[in-house]
Amino acid sequence: MKVITGNELLSGAVIYYYGEDRWGMDLQQAEVFDDKAPELDAVLDATAKKDRVMSLEAIPVEREDNKIVRTNRLREEIRAKGPTVGNYGRQHLSEADYVSL
Amino acid sequence: MYRYDEFDAAFVRERTAQFSDQVKRRIAGELTEDQFRPLRLMNGLYLQLHAYMLRVAVPYGTLNSRQMHKLAHIARTYDRGYGHFTTRQNIQYNWPKLQDVPKILEELAEVEMHAIQTSGNCIRNVTTDQFAGAAHDEIIDPRPVAEIIRQWSSLHPEFSFLPRKFKIAITGAPQDRAAVKFHDIGLMANEKNGQVGWRIFVGGGLGRTPMVGKEINDFVPHEDLLAYLEAILRVYNLHGRRDNKYKARIKILVHETGIDQIREEVEAEFAQLKDGVLTLPQDELDRISTYFAAPPFAADADDVLDAEQHALENAQYAKFLKRNLFKHRQPGYTSITVSLKSVGEVPGDATDEQMDAIAELARDYSFDELRVSHEQNLVLPHVKKSDVRAIYERLVEIGLAEGNAGLISDIIACPGLDYCALANARSIPIAQDIAKRFADREDEFGELKVKISGCINACGHHHVGHIGILGVEKKGTELYQITVGGDATEQAAVGNILGRGVTGDEVPDALEKLLNVYMDRRESADEPFLDAFRRLGEAPFKEALYG
Numbered sequence: 001m002k003v004i005t006g007n008e009l010l011s012g013a014v015i016y017y018y019g020e021d022r023w024g025m026d027l028q029q030a031e032v033f034d035d036k037a038p039e040l041d042a043v044l045d046a047t048a049k050k051d052r053v054m055s056l057e058a059i060p061v062e063r064e065d066n067k068i069v070r071t072n073r074l075r076e077e078i079r080a081k082g083p084t085v086g087n088y089g090r091q092h093l094s095e096a097d098y099v100s101l
Numbered sequence: 102m103y104r105y106d107e108f109d110a111a112f113v114r115e116r117t118a119q120f121s122d123q124v125k126r127r128i129a130g131e132l133t134e135d136q137f138r139p140l141r142l143m144n145g146l147y148l149q150l151h152a153y154m155l156r157v158a159v160p161y162g163t164l165n166s167r168q169m170h171k172l173a174h175i176a177r178t179y180d181r182g183y184g185h186f187t188t189r190q191n192i193q194y195n196w197p198k199l200q201d202v203p204k205i206l207e208e209l210a211e212v213e214m215h216a217i218q219t220s221g222n223c224i225r226n227v228t229t230d231q232f233a234g235a236a237h238d239e240i241i242d243p244r245p246v247a248e249i250i251r252q253w254s255s256l257h258p259e260f261s262f263l264p265r266k267f268k269i270a271i272t273g274a275p276q277d278r279a280a281v282k283f284h285d286i287g288l289m290a291n292e293k294n295g296q297v298g299w300r301i302f303v304g305g306g307l308g309r310t311p312m313v314g315k316e317i318n319d320f321v322p323h324e325d326l327l328a329y330l331e332a333i334l335r336v337y338n339l340h341g342r343r344d345n346k347y348k349a350r351i352k353i354l355v356h357e358t359g360i361d362q363i364r365e366e367v368e369a370e371f372a373q374l375k376d377g378v379l380t381l382p383q384d385e386l387d388r389i390s391t392y393f394a395a396p397p398f399a400a401d402a403d404d405v406l407d408a409e410q411h412a413l414e415n416a417q418y419a420k421f422l423k424r425n426l427f428k429h430r431q432p433g434y435t436s437i438t439v440s441l442k443s444v445g446e447v448p449g450d451a452t453d454e455q456m457d458a459i460a461e462l463a464r465d466y467s468f469d470e471l472r473v474s475h476e477q478n479l480v481l482p483h484v485k486k487s488d489v490r491a492i493y494e495r496l497v498e499i500g501l502a503e504g505n506a507g508l509i510s511d512i513i514a515c516p517g518l519d520y521c522a523l524a525n526a527r528s529i530p531i532a533q534d535i536a537k538r539f540a541d542r543e544d545e546f547g548e549l550k551v552k553i554s555g556c557i558n559a560c561g562h563h564h565v566g567h568i569g570i571l572g573v574e575k576k577g578t579e580l581y582q583i584t585v586g587g588d589a590t591e592q593a594a595v596g597n598i599l600g601r602g603v604t605g606d607e608v609p610d611a612l613e614k615l616l617n618v619y620m621d622r623r624e625s626a627d628e629p630f631l632d633a634f635r636r637l638g639e640a641p642f643k644e645a646l647y648g
Binding site: 007009010011012013014051054055072073074075078079082083084085086088090091100 | 133148
């Protein structure tokens with residue numbers, strides 16, 4: 001299973017594809033694709049063409065009881081939650097940044 | 102301190118305007134990310150894990166209070182109230198938004214700063230000794246030459262697309278505090294027949310292939326220095342490998358070609374350039390040097406600082422006096438290291454309030470001068486000894502009075518996987534854990550440089566740590582390789598990898614085992630860790646760690 005993620009253009013914030021052309025910062029709301037689903041490549045292609053999401057990629061995830069419980073790497077855990085040090089949280093995605101998408 | 106002339110001001114202004122336009126076009130969709138990426142990188146703007154990161158150049162690590170106040174203002178206004186000082190003597194902001202970056206660059210230009218050449222395959226910001234112009238052991242103040250190199254290398258058209266990035270470091274003292282032998286070019290002041298010139302090392306570096314720079318010339322006079330540097334860059338630009346990013350640095354060229362052949366080619370190129378337009382006239386060197394003239398020191402400043410007496414009153418202050426003062430060339434004065442390594446904090450980070458407070462200390466007590474060290478600390482270079490107590494008390498108020506310069510908690514650590522898109526493992530939590538574990542005992546260990554990198558690119562200089570720690574990722578888990586015996590000074594050495602990696606939780610225990618060997622087997626408390634390692638070899642340390 002995979003979800004689509006990248007960094008939004010204006011803020012650089014980590015975002016996930018929610019489906020139906022919507023994006024946001026919550027991994028739990030990400031649309032989960034089967035690894036070889038044709039829709040996965042279609043979304044990646046369409047997003048790449050719009051060129052508003054950088055470092056675009058599909059990352060493996062595992063799901064239990066309808067929750068995404070694990071990504072494949074610590075890197076993705078940190079992207080999803082923010083730095084493990086300091087109290088800075090994550091980059092904010094403002095209304096304007098959503099418009100960018 | 103150097104002040105911009107009309108040429109400097111013009112190119113910074115023009116570049117800021119250009120980048121502002123490029124950002125607008127990117128946001129409007131007129132530039133693709135592929136087109137925009139090299140443009141933003143030329144202006145120090147990276148994309149990291151969570152956000153953009155803006156790297157601002159601090160030329161040879163020198164700042165005045167106005168500039169530091171501006172860095173604080175930028176942190177407060179456009180970022181999250183802090184900045185991260187780096188091993189390149191620069192500052193990085195971790196959370197800027199794209200549309201704010203042109204405004205940040207405009208604000209920086211107001212105080213003669215920019216982010217040009219902090220990324221990309223060009224000559225990067227020149228680095229030097231943080232005590233330059235103040236150190237007691239200096240042969241010559243390297244800052245005028247560093248400034249001339251800055252002017253020569255800024256937007257140098259021939260060297261804007263080198264095979265790979267290129268770093269130059271310079272020291273005017275025989276005690277190398279600028280790690281010159283681990284730079285693409287390292288310059289070390291040298292005296293010959295009563296004249297001061299430059300000993301030149303080439304092909305040093307860290308990263309995945311650490312190399313100690315090799316001497317290419319033992320004496321190049323000031324007037325020929327730019328021509329000689331240009332000759333080296335030309336040979337590198339011509340022969341450096343562009344087919345393989347991992348073999349593109351000059352260290353690989355020097356290693357594969359051999360220093361003798363490289364020298365031959367450089368000398369041939371230099372013969373063409375010598376006595377040409379790059380010859381540096383003495384009057385120009387003198388003109389630049391006036392910007393770095395010694396401040397008006399008081400001739401009658403009190404030269405006494407009784408650390409032992411103070412130890413009876415305040416152990417923390419005594420530790421600060423013992424560790425964070427550096428001998429000044431002027432009697433009655435000292436340089437103070439302001440440690441950005443308070444135990445449990447992020448190495449190299451300073452809040453906007455701390456930056457403002459340090460700027461005020463520089464203005465009030467250090468002739469308006471500040472330095473950033475490659476060890477990720479700040480320095481007040483010219484402080485009257487009689488003012489040290491007042492400065493210390495202010496540093497206590499702002500949480501930066503840790504008396505740990507050169508001790509185990511004064512750790513260099515890259516941002517690691519908490520921020521960096523290239524990292525494989527975290528560095529900062531490891532540094533915090535080590536500092537917490539050993540803070541109470543660190544004075545016993547004496548000088549001990551611990552350096553941590555979150556990937557093989559070695560931004561945390563782990564290869565040259567007395568104890569180096571390299572984070573790697575194995576099957577989704579962070580592991581840390583430990584090296585011992587690295588040395589960034591004039592006795593340059595790359596540390597030995599002791600064996601298999603340990604988990605992050607195990608790192609403090611692993612260091613404790615190494616330190617137990619040192620404490621048990623050192624000849625006396627005067628034998629530093631590194632000397633003991635050189636005497637004993639790696640076997641007892643390896644045995645302690647792996648049995």
